Amino acid sequence: MRTAVCSVEHHDGGRLPEKHEPHFISRLRVAHPLIINAHAFAVLFIVSGVFSKCPAFSTEELRKLSWSGIPRQVRPITWKLLSGYLPANAERRESTLQRKRQEYFGFIEQYYDSRNDEHHQDTYRQIHIDIPRMSPESLVLQPGVTEIFERILFIWAIRHPASGYVQGINDLVTPFFVVYVFEYIEEEVENFDVSSLREEALRNIEADSFWCMSKLLDGIQDNYTFAQPGIQRKVKALEELVSRIDETVHRHMQQFEVEYLQFAFRWMNNLLMRELPLRCTIRLWDTYQAEPEGFSHFHLYVCAAFLVHWRKEVLEEKDFQGLMILLQNLPTMHWGNEEVSVLLAEAYRLKFAFADAPNHYKR
């Protein structure tokens, strides 16, 4: 770790010629994203003060480090950097945050009163009935939080009229909101009382969640536009991929006339959030944000790995009902980092084997 700190200082002092050492972290032998130790990562970040000392560190290095999981302490800022919400240049961060937060609350002033207007009331009504029925782990059932989610979703929806608000998008706010809440408290507590936060903190969390969710959605817009072509395409790709990597499972599904759309539609529409506990989704998103096109493309490989993970259980089911019920209620309640890491490693392997040769997964 000392070396790391030194190398940062050297870099800052400008003693290393840029073209020979463009990425200071490569000195840490960051060879493969799977090998990095999360602890080392945390220490590196906190001790070396990467964010304050190195004004333009390489986003590429940050991606590599984040791939195998981001320590809780640095997750909020890392997510904001990876999503492109915060600029890599540290000097511009504070002003960017201020500007973006102001801009968001400007939208609220400009648009939020229109939620009861004739052409927006359907959107608002739908959001309004969906929020209270979200999972309690989203903290959304707490007083004040409901309104935050409503504002975020309504503003996003009316600024994106081609998709508007589609059920499932509400789930995508949750990981950002929960991660950014924990930026303002020391210890992670179950069911933390959000209303104990200062009002300013809550406003910041709201604006940051809005922008990061918007960045995420920018990459998967065709999931939610008319006829949801992105989802249709990905479910087809999933089927082709599974037929290549596990013919037994694929044939088994065919034999009992289970169609991939029947269970995988939700996997795509909600990015597996309905299938996994929230802690796993947050861990998954570390990697999705570190991976180029994580949410739009890598997710496909994760879904394939996820399905094949249950091959034993799938093959034990001998009729349509049994298969459908299993696939809609996969037992992931106890899942944690370890299970997600295994899943991600397998997805990475699949991507490596198939991504550059799309014809490989065409039969």
Added chain:
Amino acid sequence: PKITYNFLFKFLVIGSAGTGKSCLLHQFIENKFKQDSNHTIGVEFGSRVVNVGGKTVKLQIWDTAGQERFRSVTRSYYRGAAGALLVYDITSRETYNALTNWLTDARTLASPNIVIILCGNKKDLDADREVTFLEASRFAQENELMFLETSALTGENVEEAFLKCARTILNKIESGELDPERMGSGIQYGDASLRQLRQPRGSAAQTKQQCNC
């Protein structure tokens, strides 16, 4: 041990968002109210075997998402449905007004013989009622629908809704109005009936014997 059944019916639950479709299905299958029911994404599946008029019928039920954007997915389930529960919320005029659209969809996309029962759900919230029993009953009659007010919370009329729909289909099969062997009828013979079919057309007594084995 595998339960044998005489028929398999494919059912659909449709209607606007937030009317309680998933809770009706949950109440029917699990016999309890689903407290934390998140909105349905796309389509979800449930199944239960019931006894109707001396026959064992397996119901395969597709519970659809109410939101407009999912129609492209949910519509693909209409074809091949034998019966449908069309659900509105008695405390929401808006969900009642949308019934015509839902009905048009069902009648165009599903088999013309689809049996539909209209369910005015959330009967327990009578104090907030926006749709009267009488106007809904008139709507049902004018559109040749069966009609019940239901409560997924208390369970009132939930089982009845599914059974009534199943019984009507069964009657239509027996009267010859519905042909299970027609493509996309949403009806299949179960193993109990198949054995029987291989023999020359049997009497009612024979059917009973098959059921009891």
